[in-house]
Amino acid sequence: MHTFILLVIFACVYDELRLAGHDFCYMVSKIAIGYFPCILWITVFNLFIIKRLLFKRKVKIFFLLFLTYWTSFYFFINWFFPLVGFGNFKTLQILSLLINGMFFYFIHVVITKKIMDADKDIMNFKSELSFLKQQLNPHFLLNAMNNLYGEALSEPDKVPDRILNLSDMLRYQIEATKKDYVLVEEEIAFVKKYIEYYTFRNDRLNVTQNFEGNFDEIEIPPLFFLPLVENAVKFSAETTEPFIVIDLEVKSRNLTFTIKNNYIDSGSRLSSTGIGIENLKRRLEVYRLRHDLSCKKEKNMFVVKLSIWHLPTAVS
Template sequence: MIKSDIFIKNPKKTIVIAQFIFWVSFFIYFFFLERQYNNVINSVLFSAKATVFYSVLTYFHAFYILPFVERKQYLKYSIITLLFLFIIIVLSLSFEYFAFSKSEPKSSFSEYYNFSGGQIVRTIGSAINALIISALIKFTFDNFLLQKQQLEQSKSRLETEMKYLKAQINPHFLFNTLNSLLYLTRNKSDLAPDVVEKLSELMRYLLEHNDIDEIPLLKEVEFIKAYLELEKIRIPHVSVNFKVNIKNENINIPTMLLLPLVENAFKHGINKNNSENYVHIEINETDDIILTVENSLWLNNTIDNSRDGMGINNLKKRLDLLFGNNYKLTFDKNKKVFKSKLIIPKI
């Protein structure tokens, strides 16, 4: 992908610039070649004629005649090509005859400025070479356009999938919180109003940032803090330790990327009947962004925190789409502790 990115982003502009440079170089080459045998005026005329001859032949064949081959109209292509070659060769030889026949012969090139068999053969050979070159130009141009089209289609599919995965995060978070609220209301807990208030604040944040692909890391940290406050309201006997070490306040990360691991710890690592629950969260900025979440596991917990269905699976899919292989997500579990670690590059 990297080696052709420049061409893929704007193939038309790239090819136009490249061919402009080519034809200027072509003109200069023929000028200095002819200048060894002729004066400046004749050298300019000959170089201009050669440049026009080759360029017209190349582009007319590439963009107006070759399409007949693509449409499998081979007979039509052959007839038009032969007719076009005849016209362009006659015009080229005629120009040379009228432009140079009255000049005194200087040396080798000037000796052939006539309708001799040798000059005709050379002109036909040059024309055939131009046809081959034009076919290569057309193939290259079409190939880059095809790559660009495929890249745009792939990008569109990825954006659609990313929006779909991102859209699933909000309902997932909301359902988990509503389940907790349901638990509190059934037990007629006085904490229910505070949970509703905190939940409304978090939902407002989600709505405000729903269409934003990236947010400052500090904003994500603030959201996680608000989420932790909500969890501490509904589970007062959990010990929460949240450490943040961020040096650069301008770092951005994809929206709602860190929450699933934090949420996962509370969903599978907390026993409401046990007072020895803990969740330790740490966000560090080094060369990368590192999120570490460690939580207690209650006795007989057979649930694998790394297989959280929608939450963790969506996170893995988002990470694959965002970073490819340039990230690391690991899970470590024993009888009492579950630890997850996410390392992502800085944006």
């Protein structure tokens, strides 16, 4: 920027100084003398007036100082330039130069501010996403511990094996939540283990699972299906003939996950914390995935459908 301003000054006074019979060294020395006050003026105005007042929205103080500052500079130019031999160098040219300098700096600051704001938003999103992921483990563990407690009372000899199965699922959760995305086939494997864990405890639970499509390399944020499956298992267990139907279809990079379960329409003894579903909704927003999440009840059946479009791939 300083080099650009120096070239502008040189271009403005070159002809006048050359016609006056001055050599190149004389021109450079005179330009240097005129250059530094201009740069000093621009720097002071940008750092102490634009940056500290305008960008902090102290508009009235800014315009008052703006008029005072540049009026004083006008008189300074009329005194200083004749003093150093630039009497014919018009004030309008200097003001144009300074305004250009302010304009470029203004654009620079605006762009820098936008970049910093964008970085701040990214950091906030990452922080919130990390918090949302951390919520999943205690929520899952709470449900699992409640079930283990019941088994410890009714079938204590099976508890060691159940703890091993639970530890496998927890291990996957811990590893998965360290990543932004995991393969869809890994999530499917986790859902199958989860269903196996609960059908082992409740042999009345009938689960139908349909997985269709090419899952190779398609990725999804970790544990997106977990809160939906948890709710289905939890509320269907109250019925006399609990059943769950899970359908997952992937076409190209578009995914549709549908889960249905029966439930007791009235007289339920269960209450939901709502953490799982709300967590899922917020994570969908944070990831900024194009999606549609719908929940509806129809004839003692609860149906949740999650569609996500344009999922990333492991090689993209």
